[in-house]
Amino acid sequence: MLFLSIAFPLEAKPFIRHFSLQKEEKTFFPLYKNEQIVLGVTGCGQNKAAAAFGYVAALYPIKIAVNIGYAGHAIEKSGALFSINKILGEPSFYPHRRKDFSLDPSTSLQTVEKMEKTFADLCLYDMEAQGFFSAAMSFLPLEKIFLWKIVSDGPNDPFVPTSKWIEKSLEKLAGYINKLTSEMKKEKNEPFLPNLHFSSYQKHRLQRLLSLAEGSDLDFSSIKAPNASTYLDALEKTLRDTLPNYV
Amino acid sequence: MFDTFYIEEDVKTHPTVQRYLEKAKNPHVIFCKNYKEIFNRRKQNFREQKKHTAMILAKKRPPYLHPIPEAFSIGGKDNFYFSHILNCPFDCQYCFLQGMYQSAYFVHFVNYEETLLAIKEKGSGHFFSGYDGDSLALEPKTRFLETFLPFFAKNPQALLEIRTKSAYTKPFFQHEPIDNCVIAWSLNPENIVRNLEKKTASLEKRLKALKAVQDRGWKIGLRFDPIIEHAGFFKNMKAFFKEVFSYVQEPLLHSVTLGAFRLPKAYKKTMEKNVSSLNILAHSIEKDRELRYEREKELLAFCEKELQKYVPQQKLFKI
Numbered sequence: 001m002l003f004l005s006i007a008f009p010l011e012a013k014p015f016i017r018h019f020s021l022q023k024e025e026k027t028f029f030p031l032y033k034n035e036q037i038v039l040g041v042t043g044c045g046q047n048k049a050a051a052a053f054g055y056v057a058a059l060y061p062i063k064i065a066v067n068i069g070y071a072g073h074a075i076e077k078s079g080a081l082f083s084i085n086k087i088l089g090e091p092s093f094y095p096h097r098r099k100d101f102s103l104d105p106s107t108s109l110q111t112v113e114k115m116e117k118t119f120a121d122l123c124l125y126d127m128e129a130q131g132f133f134s135a136a137m138s139f140l141p142l143e144k145i146f147l148w149k150i151v152s153d154g155p156n157d158p159f160v161p162t163s164k165w166i167e168k169s170l171e172k173l174a175g176y177i178n179k180l181t182s183e184m185k186k187e188k189n190e191p192f193l194p195n196l197h198f199s200s201y202q203k204h205r206l207q208r209l210l211s212l213a214e215g216s217d218l219d220f221s222s223i224k225a226p227n228a229s230t231y232l233d234a235l236e237k238t239l240r241d242t243l244p245n246y247v
Numbered sequence: 248m249f250d251t252f253y254i255e256e257d258v259k260t261h262p263t264v265q266r267y268l269e270k271a272k273n274p275h276v277i278f279c280k281n282y283k284e285i286f287n288r289r290k291q292n293f294r295e296q297k298k299h300t301a302m303i304l305a306k307k308r309p310p311y312l313h314p315i316p317e318a319f320s321i322g323g324k325d326n327f328y329f330s331h332i333l334n335c336p337f338d339c340q341y342c343f344l345q346g347m348y349q350s351a352y353f354v355h356f357v358n359y360e361e362t363l364l365a366i367k368e369k370g371s372g373h374f375f376s377g378y379d380g381d382s383l384a385l386e387p388k389t390r391f392l393e394t395f396l397p398f399f400a401k402n403p404q405a406l407l408e409i410r411t412k413s414a415y416t417k418p419f420f421q422h423e424p425i426d427n428c429v430i431a432w433s434l435n436p437e438n439i440v441r442n443l444e445k446k447t448a449s450l451e452k453r454l455k456a457l458k459a460v461q462d463r464g465w466k467i468g469l470r471f472d473p474i475i476e477h478a479g480f481f482k483n484m485k486a487f488f489k490e491v492f493s494y495v496q497e498p499l500l501h502s503v504t505l506g507a508f509r510l511p512k513a514y515k516k517t518m519e520k521n522v523s524s525l526n527i528l529a530h531s532i533e534k535d536r537e538l539r540y541e542r543e544k545e546l547l548a549f550c551e552k553e554l555q556k557y558v559p560q561q562k563l564f565k566i
Contacts, residue, residue, distance in 0.1 A: 085277045094277065094285050097251050098299050106275065142288055143295040240478050 002181050003056050003065040004039040005049060007128050011069050012041045014166045018174050028055060036181040038062075046111050046131025053135035063184050064144045065136045068173065070152035070165065071109065071126040074119035078157055081169045082124060084109045084147035093133050096143045101176055109149065119155050146180075148173060196228045209235050248388070251275045251301035253285045253352070258306045263357040267304060267388070281305075286333070286350045296351035297338065302388075307331075307356035311365035315375065321429070321468065321502040321564055323373030323406060329362050330379040331355065331391050337381055337412055338445035341473060343510055344379070353385065359394045366398075366405055377410030377431075384413050392418040400425045410470060414448035414456040424464035429501040431468030432457050436487040439475050450487075454494045461499050469495070472506035472566055474550055476540050485553055492557040503558045506566030507547055510538040 006012040009030070015021070021032035021039050029052060030041040038060050042052035049067070056062060073080070083101060086108035087093040097106060108123040110116075111130035119125065129147050136145045150169055153159035198206060209232065223238060225231035249267075252274055258264050259278065268274050279285055282305035307330075315326040333354035335344060345351075356362075366374055376382045376391070386392060392409070396418065399407045406427045419430065435443075437450040448456070461467050469491065477483070512533055532541045540546060547565065554563055 085275075086279075092279070092284060094253070094279070094288065096296070096299070097275070097277075097301065099250065100299070108277075137290060141290050141292040141295065143292045143299075 001033075001060045001062055002037050002177065002184060003053070003060070003062045004037060004177070005042055005052060005056075005065060005067045005128070005132050006039060007042055007044050007049070007069050008161075009041050010161055010163045011166055012039055013163055014170045015039055015068070015174070015177075018170060019177075031056070031059075033060075036184070037177070042128070045113070045127055046129070048131070049128035050131035050135035053132060053139070057139045062139060063187070064146075064180050065132075065140055066146045066148065066177065066180070067129060067132040067136075068148050068166075069126060069128060069150070070159070071124040071149040072116045072119060072153045072159070073124050073151045074122055074154060076124075076151045076154070078151050078153065079165045079168050080151040081172065082107045082149050082151075084124070084129060084149060087111065087130050087133055087147075088121075088123060089130060093130070093137075095133065095145060095147055098146075100179075101146075109147070115153075115159065117155075124149050124151070146176075148176075196225070196231055198228045202228045202232060205232055206235070209239060249274075249300070249302040249353075251277070251299075253277050253279050253282070253301060253303040255282055255303075255305045256280055258304055258357050261304075261357045263355075263390075264304050267302070279303075282354050286348070286352060286354055288349065291349040291351075293345050293349065293351045301352045303352055303354045305354050305356055306358050307361060309361075311362040312369065312374070319566055320373065321408070321504060322561075325369065325372035326375065327366075327369070327372060328375040328378040329366075331359065331362070331376065332380040332385060332389060335380040336384045337447045339412070339447065340443040340445070341475065341508055341510075343514055347514055353380070355385070355389055359391070363394070363398050367402065369405070371404035373406045373408065375408045375410070377408070381411050381413060382409040383411040383415045383418075386413075386415055386418060392422070396422045396425065396428065399427055403427050408468065410468075412444060412447040412453065414452040416456045416460050419460045419463060419465050424466075426466070429466050429468045430457075430460055431470050431502075433470040433472065434487075434491060435471075435475060436477075436483050438483070439477060443475060450490075454491065458494045461494075461496055464499070466499050466501040467495070468501050469503045471550060471554070472504050473508040474505070474546060475508055476542065476546060480546065481549055484550060488550075488553045488557065495557070497557075497559075500558070500562060502562050502564060503554060504564045504566055505547060505550055505554060507540050507543045508538075512536045512538060 004015060016032045016039060019034055019037055021034050021037060024031040024033060029043060032039045038056060040052050040056050042048050083106040084095055085097050085106040088108055088110045109129050110123055110125050112125050112127060116125035126149060133145060150165045152165055223231060223234050225234050250271055250273055252267060254264060254276055256278055282303045285303055312327040312329050315328055320326045334348060334351060395407060399405060408429045408431055410431045410433060412433050432453050434453060440447060440450050457467055515538060
């Protein structure tokens with residue numbers, strides 16, 4: 001599943017509506033879900049963001065995680081959308097940048113304990129990203145963690161509770177989320193598997209062998225074997241004997 | 248090719264960095280203190296990063312040269328390798344780089360000056376490039392030879408080996424041949440190239456490139472390392488060697504090396520994550536903390552016998 005980690009209800013509402021997410025009962029904090037997405041309204045602050053990740057990861061098989069929310073900036077106008085390429089700190093974190101998500105400009109971000117007032121550096125300021133990212137790194141590969149932020153306030157532009165800046169970018173963000181969920185589905189589709197128990201190493205070997213046979217008209221169902229190991233050996237022998245370019 | 252650049256603060260004003268940024272369309276720059284913050288991050292997925300790769304521009308810090316045991320030499324007594332890049336745009340399924348590195352991003356060490364100084368201090372010896380990434384594959388970006396060839400031309404006691412699976416020859420036509428440079432091609436039969444050496448130049452293109460630089464007067468090397476076990480190995484290798492040596496002028500052949508597939512056992516786990524490598528691993532057994540072919544001796548003995556038909560013994564080196 002894809003986990004959408006969002007701090008406040010007013011940031012979450014547009015996504016709950018757009019993806020027709022249904023509220024889960026008896027959870028420690030509000031969770032909304034459909035078949036592909038679980039959205040958590042985690043509350044404010046990096047500790048809550050981190051704890052929420054652990055809680056959701058224990059309940060659902062999370063494959064991708066996205067943190068979306070408002071952030072402040074010294075000069076950027078409210079409503080500007082960014083992907084985060086660096087979370088400043090000791091140490092700094094560097095989320096993976098995907099070229100096909102045209103959320104440029106992407107930028108760096110500082111996670112702070114209290115709402116930022118001075119905006120001394122030219123970066124975004126939020127209150128959850130570092131906690132979210134640290135926790136997500138314990139569960140997911142780096143390339144499956146994303147942070148998208150929308151400017152909501154600045155030195156001369158105090159924060160006003162509203163969903164309007166999220167609404168403004170909703171179509172674009174929902175498009176990226178759909179792309180991620182469709183990739184997740186593709187990865188989930190197992191290749192042809194005979195009715196045998198394969199260890200994860202054997203599954204990899206099977207995938208490799210089947211990929212070598214792509215485009216050929218070999219009938220794998222004719223290979224009979226009592227267990228996965230024997231099956232793989234037989235399959236490999238068939239490919240070796242049949243495919244001219246088999247290595 | 249690259250639009251995402253991670254740049255170490257220490258090299259942000261280096262002319263090479265400026266050149267990258269000027270040439271890139273809409274470069275996306277992220278500054279860092281040390282390339283390892285990005286390159287050595289935890290839980291990276293090599294395969295996933297191959298789809299969205301990035302260039303890290305960094306400063307090489309000591310040691311600039313790494314000693315190589317004499318057993319791996321091509322006739323020299325003092326042997327060193329150095330790296331101007333980490334990682335390779337090619338995608339050889341048997342390559343130890345995917346076991347060694349967590350990241351598929353490229354690192355380009357832009358401060359060549361320090362490495363050249365270290366070579367000058369050694370005075371003589373054999374200096375090998377292309378260990379942590381193909382020497383020539385990123386040459387249009389790195390312009391490694393633009394600096395290194397003139398340096399070696401002025402330092403004839405030192406020998407430079409350039410090792411590649413590309414067919415990129417432009418620098419060798421822009422520079423007069425020098426005696427103390429060996430352009431070494433890693434070669435395998437075309438069926439192995441097509442199946443396992445993804446994104447590399449075909450065997451035919453490599454052989455044509457080899458012939459072209461040789462015709463210009465450059466010394467060449469042949470690297471049959473690693474040889475890969477496959478169906479029809481003996482017949483195929485015999486024909487392969489015959490084809491390769493039809494392109495070679497023996498007087499300009501500096502050296503030939505021969506070695507079989509091997510991989511430090513420690514890299515096995517990382518490589519297992521990369522599905523496409525598993526077939527190679529499945530053919531090998533663990534031997535003295537390495538994965539090696541069970542039939543290694545037999546395969547190598549056959550190749551050596553074949554090579555002796557074309558190569559004088561003093562130019563043939565077994566790894």
